[in-house]
Amino acid sequence: MNKHVTHDRGQEPRQGTADARRMRADARRNRDLILRAASDVFVDHGSDAPLEEIAERAGVGIATLYRRFPDRRALQIAVALDVLTRNAHEARQALAEEPDAFRALVRYMHRALELRIAAVIPALMEQIPMEDAEMLQVREAASQPIQEMIARAQAEGTLRPDVAFGDIGLLIVRLSRPLPGPIPRAMNDRLAHRHLDLLIDGLRADQHRFVTPLPGPAISLANLRAMPAMPSEPGDDGEQVSPDDVSGRPSHQE
Numbered sequence: 001m002n003k004h005v006t007h008d009r010g011q012e013p014r015q016g017t018a019d020a021r022r023m024r025a026d027a028r029r030n031r032d033l034i035l036r037a038a039s040d041v042f043v044d045h046g047s048d049a050p051l052e053e054i055a056e057r058a059g060v061g062i063a064t065l066y067r068r069f070p071d072r073r074a075l076q077i078a079v080a081l082d083v084l085t086r087n088a089h090e091a092r093q094a095l096a097e098e099p100d101a102f103r104a105l106v107r108y109m110h111r112a113l114e115l116r117i118a119a120v121i122p123a124l125m126e127q128i129p130m131e132d133a134e135m136l137q138v139r140e141a142a143s144q145p146i147q148e149m150i151a152r153a154q155a156e157g158t159l160r161p162d163v164a165f166g167d168i169g170l171l172i173v174r175l176s177r178p179l180p181g182p183i184p185r186a187m188n189d190r191l192a193h194r195h196l197d198l199l200i201d202g203l204r205a206d207q208h209r210f211v212t213p214l215p216g217p218a219i220s221l222a223n224l225r226a227m228p229a230m231p232s233e234p235g236d237d238g239e240q241v242s243p244d245d246v247s248g249r250p251s252h253q254e
């Protein structure tokens with residue numbers, strides 16, 4: 001009489017599924033680590049910074065980096081899309097969770113500083129496709145809730161009526177540039193948030209104090225999009241900054 005050995009047919013597939021999930025989770029984690037590290041390295045050392053330094057800062061091997069991103073250009077595009085997508089998420093979250101539009105705007109501006117979006121995008125602008133359909137989509141996803149915050153806050157009487165979309169984005173661009181001199185990164189970041197809080201008081205509408213009318217043009221989102229990229233500072237090293245770039249605006253290279 002033959003004895004048949006029975007196997008638990010469900011065990012092997014279940015184990016295989018668990019292993020596959022772990023591998024996918026590890027791959028996602030490594031990708032996120034690489035993108036965060038690349039974002040910082042490109043800001044600190046430029047778009048041509050060694051990829052080996054990015055891998056080292058991410059805590060992965062260079063082979064892992066190349067498995068995820070076959071060349072420098074692919075990594076740069078992924079970094080830009082990642083920071084733009086996270087920026088859009090922060091804007092939507094702020095609008096959905098804060099009790100009023102002005103608080104949502106304040107929260108968003110601080111989050112944008114933490115993401116370093118206004119430093120990351122200018123560092124990559126010459127290397128990535130500025131008008132790529134996917135870039136345009138994520139930029140629009142961020143612009144819409146920011147415009148809604150501004151309109152709501154002005155309707156609620158908490159934001160100065162003469163503040164335009166461009167004022168918000170360009171404030172963040174100015175505060176995102178590292179201060180000159182040997183100031184540690186952590187101190188620079190803390191000062192940026194401190195200075196943002198000082199500027200936020202200038203954004204508030206207040207019937208009980210005299211408010212100096214704002215000089216110069218009120219730049220709308222449409223105005224920003226009609227402008228070409230422009231030098232970040234007169235006489236600087238030629239780094240280009242798009243004025244749309246709290247919502248980001250990139251271009252291509254290897």
